[in-house]
Amino acid sequence: MQYRTLGSTGVEVSVLGMGAMRLPALDEMTSSANIDVPEAVKLIRRAIDGGVNYLDSAYLYHQQNSEGVVGKALADGYRERVSLATKLPMALVEKTADLDRILDEQLRRFDTDHIDFYLFHGIGAEDWERIVRLELLSAAEKARDAGKIGHICFSFHGEYAAFETIIKGYDNWAFAQVMYNYMDEDNQAGRRGVELAASRGIGIVVMEPLRGGKLARPIPAVQELLDAEGYVGGFADLALRWVWDQAEIGVALSGMTTFEQLEQNLVSADRAAVGGLTDFERQLIAQIREIYRVQNGVPCTACGYCMPCPQNLNIPFAFNLYNEVIAYQYDTESRRVYNLFPTRPAEGCIQCGVCETKCPQGIEISEWMPKIHEQFADPRPIPA
Numbered sequence: 001m002q003y004r005t006l007g008s009t010g011v012e013v014s015v016l017g018m019g020a021m022r023l024p025a026l027d028e029m030t031s032s033a034n035i036d037v038p039e040a041v042k043l044i045r046r047a048i049d050g051g052v053n054y055l056d057s058a059y060l061y062h063q064q065n066s067e068g069v070v071g072k073a074l075a076d077g078y079r080e081r082v083s084l085a086t087k088l089p090m091a092l093v094e095k096t097a098d099l100d101r102i103l104d105e106q107l108r109r110f111d112t113d114h115i116d117f118y119l120f121h122g123i124g125a126e127d128w129e130r131i132v133r134l135e136l137l138s139a140a141e142k143a144r145d146a147g148k149i150g151h152i153c154f155s156f157h158g159e160y161a162a163f164e165t166i167i168k169g170y171d172n173w174a175f176a177q178v179m180y181n182y183m184d185e186d187n188q189a190g191r192r193g194v195e196l197a198a199s200r201g202i203g204i205v206v207m208e209p210l211r212g213g214k215l216a217r218p219i220p221a222v223q224e225l226l227d228a229e230g231y232v233g234g235f236a237d238l239a240l241r242w243v244w245d246q247a248e249i250g251v252a253l254s255g256m257t258t259f260e261q262l263e264q265n266l267v268s269a270d271r272a273a274v275g276g277l278t279d280f281e282r283q284l285i286a287q288i289r290e291i292y293r294v295q296n297g298v299p300c301t302a303c304g305y306c307m308p309c310p311q312n313l314n315i316p317f318a319f320n321l322y323n324e325v326i327a328y329q330y331d332t333e334s335r336r337v338y339n340l341f342p343t344r345p346a347e348g349c350i351q352c353g354v355c356e357t358k359c360p361q362g363i364e365i366s367e368w369m370p371k372i373h374e375q376f377a378d379p380r381p382i383p384a
């Protein structure tokens, strides 16, 4: 495992961080709420034993169950071995006192007396206006002075202009957490945002370095390219090392779900190096990018922020089936799986738009759901 200093904090963090948003679940197909707790605890502890010293959770992950499970994993002496990061759910904050109330609940969930890095979760221009208006930074500083949190940070999914406003709007950000991978170099905060933060001594924590898994599994057209070029390295490894190639990056978080993924990424993290990519790998990535730009389907990363849907649709799963058709021409298989469910993943959307207010990728979900349903649904007998 390689370690880097995070921004100006002086804190040494492992280049690979464990994201607790995609923990192993008991019934992955329909719900992320049911975490397989013993498996998740083992996975998190194996990550720490493998050198990971940075964990990222959030109040809302796994339908509010992630923090409690991370807390269980951190019992038996594991808490002292990691920097723990979690996030304030801005959607649940109406008044200044909500920060303290929610933070206290989070401390109880983790069964800890402090959180090392406390983030305003997924903020954009509107949230920033509310943070300023409700004086939430002062509230966070009071919590810091009381020893409940170590550093104040934010995660971000908006456009560059808002990122710049937020970065310049507060002098004591410890880090910014941004979506960053070789497909999103010019998207959201992007490379410009990474450079801006670094120029002010603000650390960068990367989320979705594998674009939620898309850059871990080559689609057929990309696999053909890799074969033609004689590339024998790991595909996820290439994407992770692209992130670590850049000196500004402190931690790359991956939401690892299986031991196999974790072990592979631990090996990659041993090889993390600034300027570590070869010219051949850089050229390969440029070619892969071109293929994905044409065959990317809907840019859903299955982060699950859109969930739960008031109509119980499984939005990420519906997009996944749709994208499989684009990338793999899995038409028959996607249709078969889609129709397995008593209520099919995209069935019954009333276009209320609740999901769209939460989607970090700005996907027009309520436009897509009826289209996907129409494409996949087999006719069903009308109930008597």
Ligand SMILES: NC(=O)c1ccc[n+]([C@@H]2O[C@H](COP(=O)([O-])OP(=O)(O)OC[C@H]3O[C@@H](n4cnc5c(N)ncnc54)[C@H](OP(=O)(O)O)[C@@H]3O)[C@@H](O)[C@H]2O)c1
Binding pocket: 018, 019, 020, 021, 022, 056, 057, 121, 122, 155, 156, 157, 177, 206, 207, 208, 209, 210, 211, 212, 213, 214, 216, 217, 236, 253, 254, 255, 256, 257, 258, 260, 261, 262, 264, 265, 301, 303, 360
């Ligand atoms: N603050 C925010 O707004 C926000 C938003 C998103 C994420 N996050 C945080 O950032 C973390 C990282 O983002 P992410 O989970 O999207 O990371 P990611 O690394 O882009 O995606 C993780 C997924 O990639 C696949 N994967 C990982 N390693 C692999 C390997 N070696 N081989 C094959 N597949 C592999 C797995 O998908 P499959 O199991 O499907 O194959 C895994 O669930 C999250 O867990 C969360 O803690 C924060």
